[in-house]
Amino acid sequence: MESYQYIFGPVPSRRLGASLGISPLIEKTCICRCVYCQLGSTIHWRTDRSETVPLEGILSELDDYLSREDAHFDVASIVGEGEPTLYSRLGELIHEVKKRCEQPVCVITNGILLSDPQVRSELMEADIVMPSLDAYNAELFEKIKRPDPSIDFSKVVEGLIAFSHEYKGQLWMETMLVGGINDSKEDIAELKKILQKIQHQKLYINVPLRPPAEGWVKPPTDEALAYAAQELSGVVIDAFGTSGFYSAMEDDWEAVLSIIARHPMNNFELSAFLKSRNSRREDEIVERLAQDDRVEKVDFRGMKMYRLTKSWAEMAEEDKEKQV
Ligand code: SF4
Structure with missing residues (x-):
């Protein structure tokens, strides 16, 4: 799957x-x-x-x-x-x-x-x-x-x-x-x-x-x-963990979306998560998050937080349609 x-x-x-x-x-x-x-x-x-x-x-x-x-x-x-x-x-x-x-x-x-x-x-x-x-x-x-x-x-x-x-x-x-x-x-x-x-x-x-x-x-x-x-x-x-996120999804972008739909991530957590997957797409994903207006970017307590404003499944579907 x-x-x-x-x-x-x-x-x-x-x-x-x-x-x-x-x-x-x-x-x-x-x-x-x-x-x-x-x-x-x-x-x-x-x-x-x-x-x-x-x-x-x-x-x-x-x-x-x-x-x-x-x-x-x-x-x-x-x-x-x-x-x-x-x-x-x-x-x-x-x-x-x-x-x-x-x-x-x-x-x-x-x-x-x-x-x-x-x-x-x-x-x-x-x-x-x-x-x-x-x-x-x-x-x-x-x-x-x-x-x-x-x-x-x-x-x-x-x-x-x-x-x-x-x-x-x-x-x-x-x-x-x-x-x-x-x-x-x-x-x-x-x-x-x-x-x-x-x-x-x-x-x-x-x-x-x-x-x-x-x-x-x-x-x-x-x-x-x-x-x-x-x-x-x-x-x-009152403290964050900066590692330990995991996703069974193969695609790094979809994996990030599926998490931030339910659990906002800060920039440190995002980086640790992608490193744990040996992803080489960190720069691309950070850029994509920055450009995508369906992703809310909030500066909060000295960190940048990412949160999805739609259901991630809806978003992934939209992305697939764009690729067709
Ligand atoms: S609004 Fe958010 S924090 Fe409040 S009960 Fe619902 S899900 Fe929980």
Whole structure:
């Protein structure tokens, strides 16, 4: 198989090691439009669940990837271009991935649909579930996550608490701290009150490391981060890995596209990734990224970051048409 639509990476993750991404969404689809989202603007903003892509297609790609001699990863992560709990066959997907992989299966979610008992039940078979909690009241929730107007923050918290009591796997919470928005001592005290009601094994404290959806978003100060980590007993994720990206795709350009559609890369990561493939096309690819207006280039924290503004499959298709 030349290229994959639903499988990407593995990408390096400080929390998960080499994470093989499985995306049941091919364009940014989410309940929220978080101010810090590294995927940029939400294209499909919705709350209804559907079979966005055929389950059989995902599994066929996974089987193909797993048959490769160079298939190495630490965790299979169901994540991708948006919110995976919107995928109506999520429970089946988790089950089928677990049947095929010895590695743990992780679902990374905004946690909003945990208010739905059906979603909670579908997640039970996952080894690790990583929901986020960035706000402690409806006003802050609206400010940071900008969810669909039908979402009731109190129901989201009730869902998280209920899930944490029902679920037998590893529940790792994630909190994104945004400077001046939810990182004061008062904010941390309020977040702590809710986190204490959610039975979790780990808490990761994230900061915006990659270009956020809104340019005004900034990371908290080192002091605020240290305080939050201590108060919430959390692990701070505030550094990049500069190696460890991988793609099963043979073509270097397509491989880069498939990654930056789901995971923005900085110039150092791009260079390390191409070197790891013994590619001689770095200059050409950097030039092509610079010229292609479908690729967003953002100067962020002293680095150039590349992010795709379309689904990569759509882009690869356009490129093929140009070559005909
Ligand atoms: S950060 Fe997650 S929950 Fe927020 S808009 Fe992006 S994909 Fe959706």
